[in-house]
Amino acid sequence: MQEIISLLGFSFFSNAVIAGLLTSIIAGIAGTYIVSRKIVFISGGITHASFGGIGLAYFLGLNPFFGAAVFAVLSALGIEWSTQKAQVREDSAIAILWSLGMAIGIIFVFLTPGYAPNLMSFLFGNILTVTTTDIITMLALTVLLIAGITLFYRLILYIAFDQEYTKTLGFNTTIVRYIISIIIALSIVMSIRVAGIILLLSLFTIPQAIANIFTHDFKKMIFISIAFSFLGVLTGLIGSYYFNLPSGAIIIFTLIIFWSILKVTIKLFRTH
Amino acid sequence: MQEIISLLGFSFFSNAVIAGLLTSIIAGIAGTYIVSRKIVFISGGITHASFGGIGLAYFLGLNPFFGAAVFAVLSALGIEWSTQKAQVREDSAIAILWSLGMAIGIIFVFLTPGYAPNLMSFLFGNILTVTTTDIITMLALTVLLIAGITLFYRLILYIAFDQEYTKTLGFNTTIVRYIISIIIALSIVMSIRVAGIILLLSLFTIPQAIANIFTHDFKKMIFISIAFSFLGVLTGLIGSYYFNLPSGAIIIFTLIIFWSILKVTIKLFRTH
C-alpha cells in the first residue's frame, strides 16, 4: 500500500490513473452507445481510416494529429452516409472506410520521399506515456460527452433504439446521427492516442459486457461500465506493477477475469 | 498490353495473379458468409487474436505460424461460444477475443528474453511476395471451401439466415456453427498471410457490397463477389505497376471506384 502511494508520486503513474479515469468515462459513455448499436468496430475503423489523414498531413507537412482528426470525422460521416443512404451494411461500411483510409495513408507515405516515420505510432499511444496535453484534451472531451449525454440522453437513447420511430416524433434523426457519429469519432481518436487500440477495444466492450450481466438499462450500463472500467484500469495498473508486466495487457486480463467471475457467480446464484 | 504480358513473365507477378484469384475465391465464399451475417470484423478479430499464438510459439521456440493457426481456431470457437452460450453480443465477443489474444501475445513477447522482433509481421503478408508454399496452402484451402460450400450450401445458407428455425429441422446447428467458424478462421489466417489485413478487409467486403447492388441472393452474391474481386485485383495490380504505387492500396481504390460507378449508374438507370 505504501508502495502504491509512493507510485502516485510519479507523474507518469498519476497521469496514467487520471487518463484511466477519463478513458473509463469516455469508454463508458461512447462504448455503451456503440455496444448497444452493435458497431464496436467503429473504433478500429475510425482509427485506421484516420491513418489516411496522418499520411496526407505528413505529405503536406502539416500536424499529423490534425489530419487524423479531420479524417476521423470524415470517415465517421462516410460510415453514416453509406449506411443510411447507400444501403451498405454498417459493419461493411466500417470495413470499407477502414481499408480506404489505410490505403490513402499508405499511398501518401509512399509518395513522401525519404524514410517515413511509423505513422501508426502517432495514433497508438500507451497509457503509461500519457502527456499532460493529452489529459487536458481528454478532459475537454469528457466534459463534452457528459454534457452531451446529460442534455440529450433521451434523444440519443431513442435514436439508437429505434431510429424510424424517433423520426416520426419530429426529429431529424439523420442529422442527429451524423452529429453523434462525429463526437464518437473524436472520442475514439483521442482515447486511442491515450490507450492504444488494443486497450481501447477492450475498454469499449468488456465493461459493457460486465454491465450487461447486471442490467439491461442503457443508463445503468453507462454507470456500471465506467465503474468496472476504472476498477479494471486501477487493478491492472497496480497488478502490472507488482508482476512487472505491460500494463495494457494486464488491464485487459483483469477485466476479463472480472467478467468471468461475475458471470459464473451469477449463474450459480441464479440456479439456486 | 505487350508490357502486361511481359509482366506475367515475372514469377512474382504471375504468383500475385494466381494468389489474387485464390484469395478472390476464398474472399468470395467466406466473405459473403461473414458479410451476410454482419460479422465482417471476425477477420480482424481472428488475426489479432492469433497474435497470442505467435507470442506463445515464440516463447516456447515453436513455429510461429502453427501457434497462430491454433489460436485462430481457438478464438473462433471462443467467439461462437461467447455468442451462443454466454450471451455476449457477437461484435463485442470478437472485440474481446481480439484484445485478449493481443494481450496474451504482448505478455509472451515481454517474457521472452532478448530483443523482440516485430511478431505481427509474421502474420501480415503482401500479395506481391507470395511464395509457392503460400499458393499451395491457399489452393488446398480453396478446394476445401469450394467443396464445403458445394456440399453443404443449403445447410450453411439456412443456418446463417435463421439458426433457430434450422434447429427445428433436426440439425445440430451449434456444432455446424462451430465447424463453419473454424474453417472461416483458417481461411482468414491463410489469406492474411497472402494479402495482408488491409487488403483482406476490403476483399471481404467491397466485392460483396458491389454484388449487393445487383442481387440479394446468397449464391449469386458469391459468384459476383469472386468476379469483381478478381477483376479488382487484376486491374489494381496492373495499375499499381504503371503508377509505381503499393498494389494493396491500388486494389482497394479500384474496388471502391467500381462500387461507386456501379452504384451511381444503377441509380440513374432506375430513376429513368
Added chain:
Amino acid sequence: MDRTPIINIKNVSAGYSPDKIILKNINFTVYKNDFIGIIGPNGGGKSTLLKVILGLLKPLNGEISYKEKSYNKVNIGYLPQINTIDKDFPIKVIDVVLSGLMNGNPFKRFSRPEKQKAIDLLSKMGLEKYQNNPISKLSGGQMQRVYLCRAIINNPELLILDEPNTYVDKNFEKELYQHLIELNQKMAILLVTHDIGTISSVVKTIACVNEKLHYHNSNIISEEVLKTYNCPFELITHGHIPHRVLDNH
C-alpha cells in the same frame, strides 16, 4: 363533425423504387375527429401509405401538406406493423413507452407525472409488473401492448395504428377497441386492420387500399361497392352487409 383537415395528400404516388410503383395517384384528407379504417389485401400498400403519411417514405410524386407547415409540428402517434428494433437493445419497457412523449424536444427530461402516466398506461395494459423489464423479455402480445402505450401516451392529434391487434389476446382486443373509441373523442385515428368484424363497429369511415385508394365515407360496406371499386375484399367472406355509397366518392 369537425372538418379541419390535419393532413392532405394530393396526387401522391409512392413505392420503394421508381420503377415499381406501389401506390398510384392517391388523394386523401384526414380531418380532425376522423376514425378511418384502412383495409385491403396483403401487399396492397396499406403500410406504405402510412409510411408516406409519416414522412418515413418520400413520395415519388405529388404533395403532402400538414395542418401546420412542417411535419415536425403535427403531433402523431404511431404503432408500426413490424417492429424491426434490435431485441438485445438495453432499454426498459417504461422507457420505450416514455419515448412517445418526446414531442420534438431534444432536451426532453421526464417529470414525475409523466412517468406516472406511463406507469398508469402500462397498468391499464396489464403490464405494470413488467415496467422495469428489458424489452427483450416480453412475449409477442406484451410487446405489442408496449408499442401501443408508446403510440397513445402523448395524446396525439393523429393516431396511426398499423394492425394494432397483432398478437394481442381477445380480452385485450376488446378493451383496445373500447379505448380507441374513447380516444377518438380527442384525436383522429387511422387504423389498419384485417379484422373486418370490428371495423364496422368502431370506425366511422373506411378506406380500402390496393394500389389505388377507395374512400368510403361510411362504415357500412357491401359486396356491391367492393366490386364497383374493385376493392379486393375480405368482407366478401362475411356475406352481405348493408352499405351506402356517397355521391362524391
Added chain:
Amino acid sequence: MDRTPIINIKNVSAGYSPDKIILKNINFTVYKNDFIGIIGPNGGGKSTLLKVILGLLKPLNGEISYKEKSYNKVNIGYLPQINTIDKDFPIKVIDVVLSGLMNGNPFKRFSRPEKQKAIDLLSKMGLEKYQNNPISKLSGGQMQRVYLCRAIINNPELLILDEPNTYVDKNFEKELYQHLIELNQKMAILLVTHDIGTISSVVKTIACVNEKLHYHNSNIISEEVLKTYNCPFELITHGHIPHRVLDNH
C-alpha cells in the same frame, strides 16, 4: 381416432431463468391426427410451450419423449410467432420456403419437383410473382405466408403454428383454416391463436395455457369451465358457449 402418441411431455417445468418459472408441471401428449388449439392470455406461456416441444428451450424439469427416440427423427413443421431474422439477409423467397424440406439432411440439394412444389405452394398463397424477390421486400402479410409455406412444405407429422393468422388478410385467413383442416388428415397440428371464433370451428381439442396447462378434450368450451380451471379467457367476451368437460381432466 389414431391414438399413437407423437410427443409426450411429462411433468415439465420451463422458463428463461431458473428463478422465474413460466410453465409449471405440464403434462401433455400429442397424438397422431390431433388438432389442438392452444389459447391463453398474452404472456401466458404459449410460445414458451412450443419452444419446449421444439427443443429450442431446455425444460428446467421433467421429460419430453418423442415417438422416435431422438427429436431429430420427428418431422416437425414450425411457424414462429415473431421472426427475428435479419431482414437484410440476401435470400430469395423461394429459398426460404425450400428450407422446410431440409429434413436433417446436411447434403440436401433440391430436385426439380421439390422446387416446383415450392412454387406451387407460393402460388396457392398468391405469391408466385414474388418467388425470386429478396425476403426483405415483402409486406408483413406476404412474409407471414412465406413462413407458412416453409412450415407445411415437408408434410410434417406435426405442424406447430404460433399465431399463423398474424398480419394475413381475412380472405387468406379463411383459405388458411380450410387448408389446415385438409392438412390435419395427414398430420397432427398444434395451433396457437387468439382467434377464438375460428378455433371452435376448426380444431378438435382446446388447451389453455396460463402458467399451467388446461386440456379440454373437445372444441367446445364454456364460461363455467374457464372459471373452474381459471382459464383467464377471451372466450368470456364472446358470451355463453355450450361446452363439455372430460372426466380425466
Added chain:
Amino acid sequence: SNKVGNKNHIVVSILPQKQLVSQLVPDDFKVTTMVTQGNSPATYSPSPVQIKDVNDSHLYIKIGNIGFEQAWIDRFCELNPQLKVEDSSKGIEFIRGEAEIHGDHVHEGGIEPHIWTSPKTMLQVVENTKDILVHNYPELTQTIESNYITLRDSLINIDSLYTQKLNNFKGKSFLIFHPAYTYLARDYGLKQISIEHNGKEPSVKWIQKIIDFAKLENIKAIFVQEEFDKRNAEIISKELDIDIIEVHPLKEDYETEMKDLLNKLETIL
C-alpha cells in the same frame, strides 16, 4: 525460371546501407532499399516496382537481424531463387538478451539489431559489405577495394572523433525511447537507457526505474527517433524536466548524421 536479371543490381534493407554500397560499387550499379517506410507490419507494402527490383537483382545484402528481414527475406528468396542473400553483420560481437533456461530448452535471447548506429560496428559492416561485394563481383575487386579505403577512412575518422570526444563521458548515461544506440553505448563506454526495453512495451516498474535512475544520474535530455511520435517520451521529459531531442538513426547520409549525433551527445552528457 532461368531468366537473367541485372547483375549490377543490389538490394539492401535500410537507407544507411544504400549509401554505403553505392559508395563501394561503380556508378552504373543500381541499389534498391526495401524499407523506405515506417516498419509497421500492418502497413508494409512494397510497390510492384520494388518487387520487380528484388526479382531483377542477384544480390541481397542484409543488415543482419532487423525484424523486417526475419519476416520477408524468405519470401524474397522464394520469389527469386537466384537471389543470393549475404549478411553484413558477420563477425560482429552481438548484444543479446541473457539466455534463459526454461526446463528442457534454452532461449538464446534475441539479437539487438541496431549494429549500424555505432561507428565501430559499422566499420565491421562496411568491411563485410566490401568482402561480400568483392566475392560477388571479383572483376571489380580493384574499384571496390579502392572505394573501400576512402569509405573506411572517413568512418575511422568518425570513430576517432567519437572515441576522443566521448572519452570524458565514460560511464555516463543517455536516455532514449527506442534502443537504437545499444552498440554505440557499448563501444564508447556509455550507458543507454531505453524506455522501450529491448524493443518491448515498457512496464510500470521499468518506467519508475528509469525515472529514479535518470534523476540520480542527472540526465539532461531524452532522444526520440524521428519515426516515433515524440509524445511517447513527453511524459518522461516532463517528469524529469528535460528536453526531447530528435535523432535519425536511419538517415541515408550516415556521416552527417553521426557527426550531428556526436554534437548532441556532447551537449547532453
